[in-house]
Amino acid sequence: MAGKVHLIGAGPGDPELLTLRALRLMQSADVVVFDRLVSPAIMDLIPATTRRISVGKASGFHSVPQERINALLVDLARQGLTVARLKGGDPLIFGRGSEEAGVLRDAGIPYDYTPGITAAQGAAVSTGVPLTHRGLATSVRYVTGHRAQDATLTLDWGSLADPDCTLVVYMGAANIGLIARNLIAHNLPGATPVLALSHATTPDEMRLLSTLDRIGDDIADARMPAPVLFIIGRVVSLYNSVALPLPAELTAPLRMVANG
Incomplete structure (x- = not known):
């Protein structure tokens, strides 16, 4: 049975600017897939026992190509896991959230969005x-x-x-x-x-x-x-x-x- 992927905006960096929904989903997920723009202070809010996967990208250097990130999200969800996909800012403002959602939709994986302060x-x-x-x-x-x-x-x-x-x-x-x-x-x-x-x-x-x-x-x-x-x-x-x-x-x- 497929799990679910939450596409979450982690905001600009200050943990106090997280939404309550974002915090709840981060802390209850089986695995957190996060970008390099998610600040260390926000990552510190995730339980120490939660699995974390870094997929950070920088201009001119993609440590994990977008296609592999898409495949990773599908694979984790197909294992029955609840995935918190953490993105800096808002997932729908230059965050490629809709691209990942399209891949999940085509794969039949349930997903939802949590907005963040851009x-x-x-x-x-x-x-x-x-x-x-x-x-x-x-x-x-x-x-x-x-x-x-x-x-x-x-x-x-x-x-x-x-x-x-x-x-x-x-x-x-x-x-x-x-x-x-x-x-x-x-x-x-x-x-x-x-x-x-x-x-x-x-x-x-x-x-x-x-x-x-x-x-x-x-x-x-x-x-x-x-x-x-x-x-x-x-x-x-x-x-x-x-x-x-x-x-x-x-x-x-x-x-x-x-x-x-």
């Missing part, structure tokens, strides 16, 4: 930078800064270069210079503030405050551990809860709205 939300809470804010950003968009097999990054730059939108770039360290150049080429001001974060919400968190026209050079000098998350937009002026002065080219649209 990295963008964790970064916002940790830094005090809101993802939306009246007068600064009326929307937020999440995009990937990396393509599988290092394929060319092709995004809708014209749509993304929206001064009224907060742009959050996941896994973008290697391509942030290219991303910045394309956004500037599509008329997003080079003075637009950018906040880069690594290991958000954990004791190892690193932050870098920059601007769109400098972020490529700044991130290269900073050597922040991957993955790095980038928050791009006027909301970054609220970093540390102290309103930073925005350049004139960024405040002009706000004056136009106010005079509307």
Whole structure:
């Protein structure tokens, strides 16, 4: 009789940001299959007697290819085991959770999802930078800064270069210079503030405050551990809860709205 696979979001790293459901499923599973982005503090919440299998992946280095992870989940469930598949952040936001679910569905394996706080939300809470804010950003968009097999990054730059939108770039360290150049080429001001974060919400968190026209050079000098998350937009002026002065080219649209 087949077991079941729980596709669980472990959040950005702080164990206090886990959902109660995630904690319960982690602690009651027969085996935990986990990514490298699941923090040690969260792994410490799993009973010492529970079997653990690391399938960590990093950019350019996949210790366990995705196809083998898929096969592993099917095999464990067919042994009648309850599997907690732990993923950093949320399994359905750049987490490949739906890919694994598709394989499980085709194999006739029961599965379900447990959402987690995604990295963008964790970064916002940790830094005090809101993802939306009246007068600064009326929307937020999440995009990937990396393509599988290092394929060319092709995004809708014209749509993304929206001064009224907060742009959050996941896994973008290697391509942030290219991303910045394309956004500037599509008329997003080079003075637009950018906040880069690594290991958000954990004791190892690193932050870098920059601007769109400098972020490529700044991130290269900073050597922040991957993955790095980038928050791009006027909301970054609220970093540390102290309103930073925005350049004139960024405040002009706000004056136009106010005079509307």
